Amino acid sequence: MFPVEALKNACNAVLNEEGAASLQYSTTEGYIPLREAICQRMKVIGINSTIENVLITSGSQQAIDLTGRLFINEGDTIICESPTYLAAINAFKSYNAKFVEVAMDDDGMVMEELEKKLQEHPNTKFIYTIPDFQNPTGRTLKLERRKRMIELANQYDVLIVEDNPYGAVRFAGEELPPVKHFDTESRVIYMSTFSKIFTPGLRLGWICADESFIDKYVAFKQTADLHTDSFAQRITAKYMELYDMEEHIKKIKAVYKTRCTEMLRSIEEFFPKNLSYSKPEGGLFIWVELPEGVDSTYIFTECLKNNVAFVPGAPFFPNGTKNNTLRLNYSNMPKDKIIEGMKRIGEVVHRELEKEKLFY
Numbered sequence: 001m002f003p004v005e006a007l008k009n010a011c012n013a014v015l016n017e018e019g020a021a022s023l024q025y026s027t028t029e030g031y032i033p034l035r036e037a038i039c040q041r042m043k044v045i046g047i048n049s050t051i052e053n054v055l056i057t058s059g060s061q062q063a064i065d066l067t068g069r070l071f072i073n074e075g076d077t078i079i080c081e082s083p084t085y086l087a088a089i090n091a092f093k094s095y096n097a098k099f100v101e102v103a104m105d106d107d108g109m110v111m112e113e114l115e116k117k118l119q120e121h122p123n124t125k126f127i128y129t130i131p132d133f134q135n136p137t138g139r140t141l142k143l144e145r146r147k148r149m150i151e152l153a154n155q156y157d158v159l160i161v162e163d164n165p166y167g168a169v170r171f172a173g174e175e176l177p178p179v180k181h182f183d184t185e186s187r188v189i190y191m192s193t194f195s196k197i198f199t200p201g202l203r204l205g206w207i208c209a210d211e212s213f214i215d216k217y218v219a220f221k222q223t224a225d226l227h228t229d230s231f232a233q234r235i236t237a238k239y240m241e242l243y244d245m246e247e248h249i250k251k252i253k254a255v256y257k258t259r260c261t262e263m264l265r266s267i268e269e270f271f272p273k274n275l276s277y278s279k280p281e282g283g284l285f286i287w288v289e290l291p292e293g294v295d296s297t298y299i300f301t302e303c304l305k306n307n308v309a310f311v312p313g314a315p316f317f318p319n320g321t322k323n324n325t326l327r328l329n330y331s332n333m334p335k336d337k338i339i340e341g342m343k344r345i346g347e348v349v350h351r352e353l354e355k356e357k358l359f360y
């Protein structure tokens with residue numbers, strides 16, 4: 001669904017209008033028209049910012065890594081959802097953080113559990129959360145919990161790192177404001193990306209935070225890569241000037257909605273009954289929980305023999321628990337392949353549960 005023709009036009013326009021200047025070194029903070037366009041997009045979802053609050057990063061993955069570099073001292077505690085995004089676990093682990101996992105239910109991180117963990121771990125540096133259509137579960141933090149999370153962060157004097165790549169990809173249900181919308185003490189470091197709404201290959205993400213934080217991020221980014229690809233920033237800003245990005249996102253959402261519906265229907269048809277699985281209203285992922293004792297990594301290797309794959313859930317738990325989970329992704333396969341793939345995974349799951357005498 002990448003807008004190739006439109007991007008050709010945007011590239012030509014940038015080169016015609018700016019020529020060599022578009023290929024020169026640039027400022028670390030990022031291309032001003034792109035930062036302005038980001039501020040406008042964020043305003044619509046309830047985040048008030050100026051370009052001084054916005055730093056363009058090489059994907060939001062760099063924002064995660066710089067966050068680890070900037071804030072984590074050896075042994076610091078990071079509180080996160082259980083499970084959480086694998087590449088954030090790996091980034092924060094490289095700075096020797098300790099992870100404290102907070103249980104989730106269908107409405108995201110459980111706030112009573114969060115409070116308990118905040119009490120038990122006074123050296124917590126930040127809460128890392130993916131509130132919308134979380135990776136890997138597809139779950140969304142409900143409204144009251146967003147407000148409560150801010151209250152708790154204020155009370156226990158911790159930061160919140162809100163990693164929000166999927167919020168713009170809602171295809172069902174009610175829009176929810178980001179956690180940052182409720183931020184009363186500049187404690188939320190918000191990060192997002194063009195990867196899920198435009199193209200991941202251009203590697204464009206951003207951080208939105210208090211200026212005092214942005215200054216520090218800028219210093220760290222200078223030692224990492226000087227600045228984010230300035231040509232990619234210009235092409236993206238030009239695309240947003242010439243075309244309607246919302247229209248493009250609408251097309252993506254329509255396709256994901258159909259694929260998600262088909263995958264959920266296929267789970268009903270081909271998987272054993274009584275399994276619990278998430279029913280996402282956006283994003284890319286469905287999370288399936290098999291009965292305790294079933295090893296999804298083994299099921300994965302069996303599935304590969306049938307030429308179908310999923311992501312086993314175990315690595316998404318930073319402290320290594322829960323082998324009985326799997327992450328399914330509906331975003332990049334057409335309907336017929338989703339049905340065939342789910343049928344094949346379903347056969348393997350049925351076989352394994354039968355072997356284990358579970359459900360039968």
Ligand SMILES: Cc1ncc(COP(=O)(O)O)c(C=O)c1O
Binds near residue numbers: 060135193195
């Ligand atoms: C939760 C989360 N954060 C960050 C990223 C990184 O995205 P990017 O670096 O492409 O912006 C991803 C990518 O899948 C993700 O799922």
